Amino acid sequence: MGDSIATVLTDQAPAPAGHYVQATVCGGMVHVSGQLPVRPDGTHAPEVSFQDQARQALDNLLAVVRAAGSSPERLLKVTAYIVGVENWPQFNSVYADALGDIKPARAVVPVPELHYGYLVEIDAVAAVDSK
DSSP states (O other): OOOOOEEEOOTTSOOOOSSSOSEEEETTEEEEEEEOSOOTTSOOOTTSOHHHHHHHHHHHHHHHHHHTTOOGGGEEEEEEEEESGGGHHHHHHHHHHHHTTOOOEEEEEEESOOGGGOSEEEEEEEEOOOO
16 A cells, blocks of 8 residues: 655754654655754754854754665755845855755745744755665
């Protein structure tokens, strides 16, 4: 009756704070929930710079991707929600530093605000590494 659905939970990213999981895996695909720049231990620092927030959110996203049996090279689609379109160039810079030559499909969506006063949230879809 179709593929089973597995959920992902790693302590290398913050635990879900609501009615969701870090990621689901089904049919060879990983769907990662939006990752805020919350530290893996669950502590918050919304006052840090946009660049630091973007790095933390990407670190969280990539930790979940790896825990799901995938890798940055297998990212298919990334969506970033950023507060303030003026932060777009900074996001591009942090994103390029984090992913290097890896260039999945991507959307950057300016939004008026995010939970806890953060400035960035990132979700993604990736393919599971073939073994």
